[in-house]
Amino acid sequence: MKRLAAPLLLLILALAGGDARGAELVLSLSKARVTITSNFTGDTIVLFGVIAPGDATAPARPQDVVVTVRGPSESFTTWRKERYLGIWVNVDSRSFLAAPSYLAVLASRDPALIASPETLRHEQVGLDNTRLLQRIGSDYADVVPQDPFRQAFLRVKQAQGLYFERPAGVEFIASNIFRATIPIPGTAPIGPYEVVVKTFADGALVSRGALSLEVAKIDFEQTVATTAQDHPWLYGLATALMALGVGFIANLAFRRD
Amino acid sequence: MTIYLPIAELPVNIFTLLALGIAVGFISGMFGVGGGFLMTPLLIFLGVPPAVAVASVSTHMAASSFSGTLTYLRRRLVDVRLGLVLLTGGLTGTLAGVVAFMLLRRYGQLDLVIAVTYIVMLGTIGSLMVAESLRALLREWRGEKAQVKRPGAHPWFLRMPFKMRFRQSRIYVSVIPVVAIGFAIGFLGALMGIGGGFILVPALIYLLRVPTLTSIATSLMLTLVTMTAAILMHAVLNQTVDAVLGLVLMVGGTIGAQFGARAGQAMPAEKLRLLLGLLVLAVGLRVAIDQIVTPADFYAVSIDEAAR
Numbered sequence: 268m269k270r271l272a273a274p275l276l277l278l279i280l281a282l283a284g285g286d287a288r289g290a291e292l293v294l295s296l297s298k299a300r301v302t303i304t305s306n307f308t309g310d311t312i313v314l315f316g317v318i319a320p321g322d323a324t325a326p327a328r329p330q331d332v333v334v335t336v337r338g339p340s341e342s343f344t345t346w347r348k349e350r351y352l353g354i355w356v357n358v359d360s361r362s363f364l365a366a367p368s369y370l371a372v373l374a375s376r377d378p379a380l381i382a383s384p385e386t387l388r389h390e391q392v393g394l395d396n397t398r399l400l401q402r403i404g405s406d407y408a409d410v411v412p413q414d415p416f417r418q419a420f421l422r423v424k425q426a427q428g429l430y431f432e433r434p435a436g437v438e439f440i441a442s443n444i445f446r447a448t449i450p451i452p453g454t455a456p457i458g459p460y461e462v463v464v465k466t467f468a469d470g471a472l473v474s475r476g477a478l479s480l481e482v483a484k485i486d487f488e489q490t491v492a493t494t495a496q497d498h499p500w501l502y503g504l505a506t507a508l509m510a511l512g513v514g515f516i517a518n519l520a521f522r523r524d
Numbered sequence: 525m526t527i528y529l530p531i532a533e534l535p536v537n538i539f540t541l542l543a544l545g546i547a548v549g550f551i552s553g554m555f556g557v558g559g560g561f562l563m564t565p566l567l568i569f570l571g572v573p574p575a576v577a578v579a580s581v582s583t584h585m586a587a588s589s590f591s592g593t594l595t596y597l598r599r600r601l602v603d604v605r606l607g608l609v610l611l612t613g614g615l616t617g618t619l620a621g622v623v624a625f626m627l628l629r630r631y632g633q634l635d636l637v638i639a640v641t642y643i644v645m646l647g648t649i650g651s652l653m654v655a656e657s658l659r660a661l662l663r664e665w666r667g668e669k670a671q672v673k674r675p676g677a678h679p680w681f682l683r684m685p686f687k688m689r690f691r692q693s694r695i696y697v698s699v700i701p702v703v704a705i706g707f708a709i710g711f712l713g714a715l716m717g718i719g720g721g722f723i724l725v726p727a728l729i730y731l732l733r734v735p736t737l738t739s740i741a742t743s744l745m746l747t748l749v750t751m752t753a754a755i756l757m758h759a760v761l762n763q764t765v766d767a768v769l770g771l772v773l774m775v776g777g778t779i780g781a782q783f784g785a786r787a788g789q790a791m792p793a794e795k796l797r798l799l800l801g802l803l804v805l806a807v808g809l810r811v812a813i814d815q816i817v818t819p820a821d822f823y824a825v826s827i828d829e830a831a832r
Contacts, residue, residue, distance in 0.1 A: 305768075307528040308535045342828040349822075354815045356636055362828065419823030453528070453535035454571065488530040495531060495763050503759025506767050507752050510583045510774055514590030517778030 291319040292476035303484045309453040318443040331381040331467040338369025339458030361416040362402040368456040373436025382470040531766035532576045545776020553784025555800045557721035579758035583770030586751040588777040596741035603692035613703035617710025646808025653801030660794040693734040736793040
């Protein structure tokens with residue numbers, strides 16, 4: 268659906284006439300691959316963007332930029348506790364299906380000032396407007412932004428440092444060149460990331476661009492992880508032998524008699 | 525200095541992990557407990573996913589208990605025969621525990637059952653140990669003689685059929701209670717995700733009347749076997765064993781365990797039991813407080829492992 272929407276939108280814009288709306292977006296990441304080695308504690312990626320006006324004669328309009336970075340999707344369960352006979356028990360839960368494991372929203376200014384609430388919701392700008400599919404019983408749906416489970420989910424993810432929203436995360440270096448710093452925390456999930464950039468002018472979407480980013484383990488970390496996955500017996504035996512070896516060496520080293 | 529854990533997928537301070545290993549290793553060497561009931565919650569607190577924490581702690585416990593077992597073997601304090609009989613019950617109990625684990629998870633009450641089991645077990649065992657060791661210390665302080673163990677004064681369950689002599693432990697008892705204790709430890713261990721040393725040591729001391737040091741030594745041997753099995757099981761079934769995390773913990777743990785084992789032997793048995801009792805009570809209280817105190821957030825988020 269999303270894939271269809273973008274070309275469709277472009278078509279509509281093209282049909283709307285030679286307005287400056289067909290602005291072109293040129294994007295570049297400081298690196299497309301975050302590599303995890305044993306001293307990895309997090310990284311920052313810098314995104315550069317140039318907004319090339321589609322029609323040079325049209326007067327340049329102030330633009331707003333929103334950068335959304337999504338990590339690989341995962342399913343989560345949000346639990347609600349209630350006191351029952353003096354003990355706090357999980358009484359209720361909601362499953363969040365295919366929610367981003369990492370979500371960063373960086374904007375040139377407060378998204379609420381960029382466009383109307385309807386446009387923001389339609390373009391999924393900001394944490395509150397991000398679609399989060401929930402399973403409630405046998406139904407699948409997103410719910411109102413005020414839903415306590417949804418709010419709790421966003422609150423917990425923000426506390427973990429994996430979801431964040433920065434209204435001043437995008438800065439303009441020149442009138443049509445912008446820069447955004449994307450922090451990748453040490454606990455960032457492994458996998459493909461999607462960077463989506465949307466520019467707005469006068470409260471309407473002007474252009475859209477996307478890049479991909481990858482967070483991957485390399486060297487020793489990758490070897491350990493793939494061995495654990497592909498040769499579990501070997502890995503288990505090696506780990507067990509390592510444990511016994513360390514125990515034996517320690518015992519010899521500390522032997523008093 | 526931080527180090528990235530390849531399976532847990534997060535960076536942690538290596539010195540924090542080492543200190544954690546040494547501290548828990550000291551306790552495990554001193555009291556003959558695996559230390560899992562202390563280590564696992566601390567790792568989860570550091571941000572390690574629970575499944576990885578439980579699995580990786582088993583490597584630390586295997587190393588610690590192997591080192592400790594060797595020390596006690598050299599001092600001829602391990603009752604291998606008693607250990608083997610306990611293991612026959614223990615392995616059956618583990619199987620039953622795994623089945624119970626699955627059933628409870630199906631009905632969605634696993635967390636509650638685990639918490640309540642922790643509170644009941646730790647509370648009961650801790651209180652009994654503290655009360656008994658305080659009485660023993662009080663007797664000593666008054667200068668009274670310790671009660672002489674008479675052969676005929678065995679409780680009924682030790683006088684059941686299939687008697688067996690455990691020379692090292694200086695007991696001659698029926699194997700039925702021994703196998704039953706092993707079964708209970710295996711069952712609770714699988715259900716609560718612990719080695720069970722802190723339950724086994726008091727059970728051997730108070731129920732079977734095994735001398736304190738022999739109880740500790742034999743419990744270490746049992747922990748060694750069950751934890752080595754646990755490493756393989758977790759590695760093959762869940763792929764959640766973090767070898768890097770395990771290595772840092774076990775280096776700290778084995779060093780700590782050496783000093784712990786010495787501190788344990790230098791201390792009078794009553795005081796050792798009092799300390800272990802207080803420790804067990806403290807952990808039990810901590811679990812109880814977690815369940816009773818109003819949480820800061822009524823909501824919690826967990827990753828669905830099945831969907832990964």
